[in-house]
Amino acid sequence: MVEFNARNFRTWSIMGINPCIWSVAFPEIIADDPDALAMTADLARYSGMVRTQSKFPDRFYNFGIAEQNMVGTAAGMAMSGYHVFMTTYAPFITYRCADQIRHLLGNLNLNIKAIGSAAGLSAGLSGNALLALGDMAFMRSIPNMQVFSPADCVEAVKIMLAVSKMNSPTYIRFCGATNIPAVYQQDYDFKIGKAVVLRRGAKILLVGTGLNIVANALKAAELIEEKTGISVEVANFHTIKPIDTDYLEQIRDFDLIVSIEEHSVIGGLGSAIAEFGIKRKCFPRQVFIGVEDKLYTLGKRDFMLDQCGLTAEKIADRIIKEIKND
Amino acid sequence: MTEIEQLEIFSNKIRKTSLDMALSAGKAGCHIGGGFSCIEIFAVLYGKILNVDAKDPVNENRDRFIPSKAHCILPNFASLLHTGFIGQNDILSFHENGGLLAGHPENREIGLEFSGGSLGMGLSVGIGMSLAAKRKGLSHKTYVLLGDGECNEGSVWEAFMSAAQFRLDNLIVVVDYNNMQFDGVNYVIMGLAPLDEKLKAFGWQTVSCNGHNIGELLNAFEMPHPEKPLAIIAHTIKAHGIPSLENKAESHHAALSQEDYDFVINAMKDGSYGRI
Numbered sequence: 001m002v003e004f005n006a007r008n009f010r011t012w013s014i015m016g017i018n019p020c021i022w023s024v025a026f027p028e029i030i031a032d033d034p035d036a037l038a039m040t041a042d043l044a045r046y047s048g049m050v051r052t053q054s055k056f057p058d059r060f061y062n063f064g065i066a067e068q069n070m071v072g073t074a075a076g077m078a079m080s081g082y083h084v085f086m087t088t089y090a091p092f093i094t095y096r097c098a099d100q101i102r103h104l105l106g107n108l109n110l111n112i113k114a115i116g117s118a119a120g121l122s123a124g125l126s127g128n129a130l131l132a133l134g135d136m137a138f139m140r141s142i143p144n145m146q147v148f149s150p151a152d153c154v155e156a157v158k159i160m161l162a163v164s165k166m167n168s169p170t171y172i173r174f175c176g177a178t179n180i181p182a183v184y185q186q187d188y189d190f191k192i193g194k195a196v197v198l199r200r201g202a203k204i205l206l207v208g209t210g211l212n213i214v215a216n217a218l219k220a221a222e223l224i225e226e227k228t229g230i231s232v233e234v235a236n237f238h239t240i241k242p243i244d245t246d247y248l249e250q251i252r253d254f255d256l257i258v259s260i261e262e263h264s265v266i267g268g269l270g271s272a273i274a275e276f277g278i279k280r281k282c283f284p285r286q287v288f289i290g291v292e293d294k295l296y297t298l299g300k301r302d303f304m305l306d307q308c309g310l311t312a313e314k315i316a317d318r319i320i321k322e323i324k325n326d
Numbered sequence: 327m328t329e330i331e332q333l334e335i336f337s338n339k340i341r342k343t344s345l346d347m348a349l350s351a352g353k354a355g356c357h358i359g360g361g362f363s364c365i366e367i368f369a370v371l372y373g374k375i376l377n378v379d380a381k382d383p384v385n386e387n388r389d390r391f392i393p394s395k396a397h398c399i400l401p402n403f404a405s406l407l408h409t410g411f412i413g414q415n416d417i418l419s420f421h422e423n424g425g426l427l428a429g430h431p432e433n434r435e436i437g438l439e440f441s442g443g444s445l446g447m448g449l450s451v452g453i454g455m456s457l458a459a460k461r462k463g464l465s466h467k468t469y470v471l472l473g474d475g476e477c478n479e480g481s482v483w484e485a486f487m488s489a490a491q492f493r494l495d496n497l498i499v500v501v502d503y504n505n506m507q508f509d510g511v512n513y514v515i516m517g518l519a520p521l522d523e524k525l526k527a528f529g530w531q532t533v534s535c536n537g538h539n540i541g542e543l544l545n546a547f548e549m550p551h552p553e554k555p556l557a558i559i560a561h562t563i564k565a566h567g568i569p570s571l572e573n574k575a576e577s578h579h580a581a582l583s584q585e586d587y588d589f590v591i592n593a594m595k596d597g598s599y600g601r602i
Contacts, residue, residue, distance in 0.1 A: 061457070064491075069450045069484035076454015079439070080462070100481075103444050104451070108432060 018048030025160035090116030090132035105169035106142035120175035120262030121304035137267020151214035201233030219312030337369030343404035359577030361400030380410035394448020395473030446479025475507030490529030537562035
């Protein structure tokens with residue numbers, strides 16, 4: 001039984017995201033569910049599956065570098081009653097097999113969880129081919145699909161356990177691998193589709209999603225308050241779809257909303273919020289911080305995040321400028 | 327009456343219903359070419375091979391049939407009619423908005439295991455079902471109908487590779503090899519031959535036959551394939567037996583004329599069907 005306590009939270013943060021998925025969450029899932037299976041496309045070692053695979057070899061399937069066939073096979077097994085968790089790099093579990101995802105997971109509404117690792121800017125040093133910057137935009141557009149993006153390792157475990165109880169196609173994306181700062185020091189109430197307000201404020205609302213990004217948003221909020229004295233709220237949207245409309249209904253009195261994500265500014269969290277807000281008579285102005293619609297100079301994730309203005313300092317600077325322009 | 331004669335009668339029933347469906351679609355037309363190339367394949371599957379029962383459509387140990395090529399709804403729905411999965415009223419609504427059978431549906435209750443239409447997905451789905459049967463210790467088999475044009479898709483080859491890797495001796499593929507795809511003859515558009523050699527090299531057991539000959543099809547299904555998946559390469563003719571459409575790329579999606587309808591009906595009556 002996974003224990004959600006401060007000690008584990010520290011351990012998981014040090015372990016990194018992949019072992020949290022496959023060595024913490026997945027063994028818990030298969031202990032409860034004889035029909036849960038894992039699949040990968042020649043990425044067992046990178047994904048941190050090997051330890052659990054060696055303990056439960058009959059729960060794992062490797063398809064080689066053939067993502068379309070992996071998704072199709074997952075569909076056949078889901079139609080036969082199995083609960084498949086399949087993973088590879090985020091660009092390949094989404095774009096490479098987009099048609100299979102659209103039809104088999106979306107149209108046929110099959111109980112398959114797609115887990116995209118190294119999403120966003122994670123693989124910047126490996127090149128543009130390895131970046132997944134519109135994966136949430138694509139997955140969000142698929143009927144029936146739920147889309148998740150955890151803020152830290154604890155939340156990743158919570159998402160895995162929560163979606164394992166749901167009979168629904170699901171996409172979980174996470175950026176980065178190690179050096180994941182903990183957003184949560186203590187246990188908290190996780191609910192699918194319910195944003196977590198990490199910091200209360202009145203004037204500016206930072207809405208963030210993703211590993212490191214939500215942590216950076218929290219730091220940025222402190223910087224903004226220090227420099228300007230303006231009160232800043234921070235909300236973590238771990239669920240991108242279904243978006244938390246209850247929370248969004250309550251935010252009309254903020255002066256400014258800032259969406260912050262390691263994803264294209266087209267189609268991700270920012271868009272999901274704007275799609276909601278534009279239908280309201282009264283909704284705050286929104287600033288989109290994310291990856292702009294262009295190609296960047298390539299490098300490690302930190303370097304990429306800095307270029308895209310996704311570090312705490314750059315988020316704070318950008319927002320302070322935006323307020324001055326108001 | 328021999329088994330072959332019985333299945334020939336059954337194939338005529340499927341053909342007659344397919345003709346009725348095609349005629350009812352009117353000028354809008356339907357997928358005639360790829361439908362009439364696999365009438366006998368459907369007759370053998372639903373008349374002999376498949377262990378499926380309309381009274382128990384979701385039995386866990388039923389055989390699974392995945393019509394991956396999808397452009398075979400005429401014989402597919404006709405087969406479901408003549409095995410009691412659907413009714414006569416359903417069958418003629420296949421081209422109507424909101425009809426039970428509109429748009430390549432998936433509906434296990436009426437014997438439709440998979441919603442096709444986007445080519446190159448069905449074999450992988452069949453592999454998943456075969457793997458699931460192995461996990462559960464079920465004895466049923468999974469049958470997948472591929473088009474030869476469909477085999478242009480790379481995902482089909484990913485699937486061919488993995489079926490052999492997983493030693494799926496409970497998986498049988500039938501390739502409706504009618505030598506045609508949407509834009510024309512397949513060796514002009516994208517050659518596939520020698521498919522049997524390719525599949526052997528991929529680790530499959532293969533057998534080739536005349537896909538319009540019931541006896542040859544029955545023999546092909548008997549081919550032993552221990553530790554391996556089986557591929558039956560059924561050589562067929564697009565729009566088989568329909569005078570103005572046979573072996574023409576335009577038959578892929580076409581309207582059926584009253585003259586062609588009458589011709590095929592008469593040919594079935596006098597036993598000359600298939601000898602245009």
